[in-house]
Amino acid sequence: MTDTRTPLLDINDLNVHFSTNSDKDIHAVRGIHMHIEKGETVAVVGESGSGKSQVMMSAMGLLADNGWATGSVRYEGQEILGLSRRKLNSYRGSKMTMIFQEPMTSLDPLYTIGRQICEPLQVHQKMDRKRAMARALELLELVGIPDPKNRLKSYPHEMSGGQRQRVMIAMALANNPDLLIADEPTTALDVTIQAQILQLLAELQKKLGMAILFITHDLNIVRRFADRVYVMKTGEVVEEGNTKTIFDNPQHEYTQMLLSAEPEGRKPAPAADAPILLEGKGVNVTFNITSGAFGTQKHELRAVNNVDLRLHQGQTIGIVGESGSGKSTLGRALLRLTNVSGEVMLDGEDMSHISKEAMREHRKRLQLVFQDPFGSLSPRMMVGQIITEGLLVHHPELSARERDLRAIEALEEVQLDPSMRNRYPHEFSGGQRQRIAIARAMVLKPRIVVLDEPTSALDRSVQKQIVELLRDLQEKNNLSYLFISHDLSVVRAMSDYVMVMKQGVIVEEGLTEQIFDAPRELYTKQLMAAAFDLEPISA
Amino acid sequence: MLRYVFKRLLTAIPTLFIIVTLSFFLIRVAPGGPFDLERPLDPKVMENLNKIYNLNEPLWQQYLIYMNNVLHGNLGPSFFFRDFTVAEMFGNGLPISIEIGGYALLMAILVGGMLGVWAALKQNEVPDYAVMTVATMGITIPNFVVAPILTLLFGVMLGWLPVGSWNNGAWANKILPIITLGLPQVAVVARLTRGAMIEALRSHHIRTARANGLPGWMIVVVHALRGALLPVVSYAGPAAAALLTGSVVIETVFGIPGIGRYFVQGALNRDYPLVMGTVIVIAVFIMVFNLIVDLLYALLDPRVRYD
Numbered sequence: 025m026t027d028t029r030t031p032l033l034d035i036n037d038l039n040v041h042f043s044t045n046s047d048k049d050i051h052a053v054r055g056i057h058m059h060i061e062k063g064e065t066v067a068v069v070g071e072s073g074s075g076k077s078q079v080m081m082s083a084m085g086l087l088a089d090n091g092w093a094t095g096s097v098r099y100e101g102q103e104i105l106g107l108s109r110r111k112l113n114s115y116r117g118s119k120m121t122m123i124f125q126e127p128m129t130s131l132d133p134l135y136t137i138g139r140q141i142c143e144p145l146q147v148h149q150k151m152d153r154k155r156a157m158a159r160a161l162e163l164l165e166l167v168g169i170p171d172p173k174n175r176l177k178s179y180p181h182e183m184s185g186g187q188r189q190r191v192m193i194a195m196a197l198a199n200n201p202d203l204l205i206a207d208e209p210t211t212a213l214d215v216t217i218q219a220q221i222l223q224l225l226a227e228l229q230k231k232l233g234m235a236i237l238f239i240t241h242d243l244n245i246v247r248r249f250a251d252r253v254y255v256m257k258t259g260e261v262v263e264e265g266n267t268k269t270i271f272d273n274p275q276h277e278y279t280q281m282l283l284s285a286e287p288e289g290r291k292p293a294p295a296a297d298a299p300i301l302l303e304g305k306g307v308n309v310t311f312n313i314t315s316g317a318f319g320t321q322k323h324e325l326r327a328v329n330n331v332d333l334r335l336h337q338g339q340t341i342g343i344v345g346e347s348g349s350g351k352s353t354l355g356r357a358l359l360r361l362t363n364v365s366g367e368v369m370l371d372g373e374d375m376s377h378i379s380k381e382a383m384r385e386h387r388k389r390l391q392l393v394f395q396d397p398f399g400s401l402s403p404r405m406m407v408g409q410i411i412t413e414g415l416l417v418h419h420p421e422l423s424a425r426e427r428d429l430r431a432i433e434a435l436e437e438v439q440l441d442p443s444m445r446n447r448y449p450h451e452f453s454g455g456q457r458q459r460i461a462i463a464r465a466m467v468l469k470p471r472i473v474v475l476d477e478p479t480s481a482l483d484r485s486v487q488k489q490i491v492e493l494l495r496d497l498q499e500k501n502n503l504s505y506l507f508i509s510h511d512l513s514v515v516r517a518m519s520d521y522v523m524v525m526k527q528g529v530i531v532e533e534g535l536t537e538q539i540f541d542a543p544r545e546l547y548t549k550q551l552m553a554a555a556f557d558l559e560p561i562s563a
Numbered sequence: 564m565l566r567y568v569f570k571r572l573l574t575a576i577p578t579l580f581i582i583v584t585l586s587f588f589l590i591r592v593a594p595g596g597p598f599d600l601e602r603p604l605d606p607k608v609m610e611n612l613n614k615i616y617n618l619n620e621p622l623w624q625q626y627l628i629y630m631n632n633v634l635h636g637n638l639g640p641s642f643f644f645r646d647f648t649v650a651e652m653f654g655n656g657l658p659i660s661i662e663i664g665g666y667a668l669l670m671a672i673l674v675g676g677m678l679g680v681w682a683a684l685k686q687n688e689v690p691d692y693a694v695m696t697v698a699t700m701g702i703t704i705p706n707f708v709v710a711p712i713l714t715l716l717f718g719v720m721l722g723w724l725p726v727g728s729w730n731n732g733a734w735a736n737k738i739l740p741i742i743t744l745g746l747p748q749v750a751v752v753a754r755l756t757r758g759a760m761i762e763a764l765r766s767h768h769i770r771t772a773r774a775n776g777l778p779g780w781m782i783v784v785v786h787a788l789r790g791a792l793l794p795v796v797s798y799a800g801p802a803a804a805a806l807l808t809g810s811v812v813i814e815t816v817f818g819i820p821g822i823g824r825y826f827v828q829g830a831l832n833r834d835y836p837l838v839m840g841t842v843i844v845i846a847v848f849i850m851v852f853n854l855i856v857d858l859l860y861a862l863l864d865p866r867v868r869y870d
Contacts, residue, residue: 084774089686109779117776124774129767134789134864144775179865195775 679756701750
């Protein structure tokens with residue numbers, strides 16, 4: 025790197041503040057320095073709340089209304105921070121462009137994608153509609169959208185998430201930018217789609233030579249693509265350097281923590297003669313979908329198709345699949361939270377035909393922990409009330425004092441300070457909330473817990489802690505888990521048996537090592553490759 | 564799409580039938596009859612009147628007669644305004660009500676829409692607070708208060724506009740009624756547009772448009788406003804039906820010969836054919852505008868499909 029060259033983007037002493045309703049402003053980015061050279065791939069890594077997105081939002085003039093930035097952002101030597109919208113518009117969308125985390129909502133639902141790709145071309149290059157459309161067609165071909173000619177006339181809702189992200193990329197590349205900022209471009213996508221999108225970005229960079237800046241929490245992306253890395257924590261850059269140096273020899277303890285945050289350890293299988301707690305035979309879940317003006321056309325959607333499953337005491341079955349595979353529906357079906365056909369046996373007792381009221385009796389043995397720790401705790405109840413609510417139903421004989429003791433016990437079990445039980449959920453972080461949700465399940469002393477993506481909404485370092493907590497609780501209380509997740513590294517650390525699900529069907533199942541070390545089915549192999557293949561594609 | 568319109572029109576027929584039937588019997592449940600005066604009529608006269616208007620027949624037979632007439636386009640004679648048939652009364656009054664209501668609607672959508680967009684773009688700034696204060700006043704102050712105040716100001720004190728009367732539909736005489744009728748609607752539309760615009764401007768695709776460097780007017784008009792129009796359209800449909808079928812208060816205060824008065828007068832005088840006629844007119848308007856709203860929805864939002 026020669027020092028005489030002007031960097032493409034040069035950020036100096038950048039600060040970002042947000043005003044809040046209380047009189048204290050949030051200082052989200054604290055005097056950071058960053059630079060990006062032409063054609064380079066840089067990654068900004070950090071966990072949620074580290075301010076990594078806000079850095080680029082300020083460069084693009086996209087800060088929320090209550091936010092402001094100070095310092096300097098220079099594009100090829102020209103100061104662009106604080107430019108009027110009009111002047112800034114000659115940079116954004118043409119010289120520097122951005123794609124976002126939310127492919128489902130980042131396109132305008134009311135216009136065809138052809139028209140939307142044309143807009144930046146017409147605005148920046150003053151192309152007429154016909155030439156812009158021809159270029160849009162080229163771009164769709166470039167990003168690998170099948171049948172691009174007809175796709176120009178499609179609306180966003182007619183496309184999948186992966187395709188929409190390709191359209192976003194096409195739009196971002198329309199004016200041959202020098203810098204493409206990708207803010208968590210694959211986080212909302214399934215793993216196999218993630219791999220495709222990353223591959224595409226790598227190929228496009230090779231072909232077009234623009235610089236790419238990845239904002240991400242995913243170290244896999246960093247390792248595979250980035251030349252240089254900035255590690256951010258609470259608004260500051262704590263470490264920067266070449267990717268290889270940082271991965272081989274991290275200096276800052278936060279970087280070391282991030283790198284070691286991959287969940288470790290394995291779950292041993294239970295004894296072969298452990299009793300079967302939960303058994304499903306030929307489990308089916310079908311949804312009737314009606315369409316047409318008077319609901320005249322009906323068809324069935326089979327979300328879970330003929331699944332057999334046996335959960336032994338002390339066992340963890342990992343159910344793996346991408347979105348729409350039916351894995352969550354299977355979990356709910358086994359708890360009889362949805363209409364189900366086939367046989368479901370709990371402790372050898374047939375539960376598939378008993379009434380809802382009779383089912384309630386069994387509920388305390390079966391508990392459920394959800395993905396979203398923000399939505400699944402009532403904001404108007406104190407943590408203590410949330411945890412002990414189930415006791416009111418299942419153990420009405422307990423006095424208020426006894427319930428309180430149980431709440432203390434449960435909070436201690438999940439390693440939270442019991443004095444927190446008089447506080448409300450919004451005072452807690454995502455990881456703490458997930459611990460509360462786990463405490464709520466554990467307080468009833470269940471035998472089976474269905475964990476539906478319990479770590480997906482959490483940062484890597486927090487995930488690791490939750491995984492360890494769940495394993496400890498399992499060992500201590502001899503629990504059985506049904507662990508539903510799309511995240512293979514977490515599944516590997518949690519489960520001793522894995523079932524791979526696709527379109528409602530179990531495509532492959534087996535012991536964890538078997539599935540991970542020697543997958544047989546093509547689909548499983550694709551999943552593994554997408555999640556663990558660390559070979560750089562853009563060599 | 565045509566098939567959908569056809570289907571909707573077909574389903575309108577039984578709906579209308581049910582509305583007419585229910586109203587026919589309900590209005591007759593109310594005590595009193597069309598010819599009950601403070602001083603009772605001579606029984607002979609009464610009998611003759613009842614005979615002429617078929618009121619001496621059993622109720623179900625009166626119903627059949629009425630339905631038969633309606634199917635032949637005959638809404639019957641007014642019992643109270645003896646020189647007119649109901650059809651004549653609507654023929655004269657409806658165009659006037661539609662004209663006044665139509666302009667009020669236009670004003671509501673244009674002025675209210677623009678104010679709403681302006682307030683949304685200046686959210687939590689002076690224009691926003693000003694527009695919302697005026698809008699709240701527009702909704703809360705009733706039109707029988709606004710009408711005399713406007714008349715006093717523009718008619719009496721400034722002398723710019725006539726104080727009342729229809730004057731054969733001279734333009735000057737229409738201005739105050741249109742404004743009085745339209746003001747509360749301007750207020751509602753402004754509030755709705757503001758709310759919808761604020762939400763639209765926060766959406767992710769607006770961020771994309773900004774990141775693409777599109778000019779501000781394009782972001783507002785092309786990408787935010789179209790989506791924000793949806794809630795306004797669904798309000799404007801029923802509102803249009805109400806505005807175009809006249810307003811009792813406006814017509815009474817300004818002396819306008821529209822049809823808004825007929826509902827009240829017909830009901831008070833037990834003028835059965837007039838009430839029924841009003842019911843039919845209003846029902847048809849509501850059904851037509853609901854259909855228009857649904858079609859506009861499909862036009863504005865490609866995700867809405869009716870086939």
